[in-house]
Amino acid sequence: MASSTGIPDQNPETLLGRGEEEPLLGRPGDVKQEDGKPLWANLWIGTGVVAQAGIWILAAIVWGAIFSHPLIFFSAHPLLNSAGLLLATQAALILQPTHTPDQKRHGTYIHAVLHLLSVASLLAGLIVIERNKLGHGGNLQSPHAILGLVTYILFLLQALVGFTQYFTPKLYGGVENAKKVYKYHRASGYVILTAGLATVAAATQTTYNQTILGIQLWAVIVAGVITLAGLLPRVKKQKLGL
Numbered sequence: 001m002a003s004s005t006g007i008p009d010q011n012p013e014t015l016l017g018r019g020e021e022e023p024l025l026g027r028p029g030d031v032k033q034e035d036g037k038p039l040w041a042n043l044w045i046g047t048g049v050v051a052q053a054g055i056w057i058l059a060a061i062v063w064g065a066i067f068s069h070p071l072i073f074f075s076a077h078p079l080l081n082s083a084g085l086l087l088a089t090q091a092a093l094i095l096q097p098t099h100t101p102d103q104k105r106h107g108t109y110i111h112a113v114l115h116l117l118s119v120a121s122l123l124a125g126l127i128v129i130e131r132n133k134l135g136h137g138g139n140l141q142s143p144h145a146i147l148g149l150v151t152y153i154l155f156l157l158q159a160l161v162g163f164t165q166y167f168t169p170k171l172y173g174g175v176e177n178a179k180k181v182y183k184y185h186r187a188s189g190y191v192i193l194t195a196g197l198a199t200v201a202a203a204t205q206t207t208y209n210q211t212i213l214g215i216q217l218w219a220v221i222v223a224g225v226i227t228l229a230g231l232l233p234r235v236k237k238q239k240l241g242l
Helices: 039-043 048-067 073-095 101-136 143-167 175-203 207-213 217-234
Strands: none
Touching (some): 039 048, 048 073, 048 175, 073 175
């Protein structure tokens, strides 16, 4: 429809740059699941391929270091934790580009399954380290241990809130009230994933890594930055209430 000036009318949200399809970086529609495209394509469209490179590099760094040494009971701790972060990243990537009701519904189901596997992997990693401490002693003395515990708790709470707000909205007083929590759930998810990456970086300063594994801090930081550089630009402004 054209205005009296002959200039086509535009959606105010488009003029403000707040359409649901506009990512933090780029133009509206740059990171949008196309009709007819499989959900799995969301894992690498746009800057998703950058995020994939970063998180897989991080996993390769950790797994390579672990498997290049004799495996012990403790070996499962970094393997499970890195797998948990890998799955959490996939969970975010697969949901970000969805924009139609059907895409969002299907994306949310896969997002929930991936996060369930992620949390299960992380909790298994926590059990391993706690069981290892029982045999060798130790407590929350290092920055890695403290940050790790906080991150475990945050991941668990994030999964609990995400599941209940979508599948049991009555707990929030109804669907509309549950929807009001969505933007906080999304924003906190990126913060928690960043905390998880920081925990891996802190692990490079532990005695076990410095004396046996030899994973370099700079390598973990670079991999983490690459992951976030691919993940964060795909964030939809409107979904965060911006």
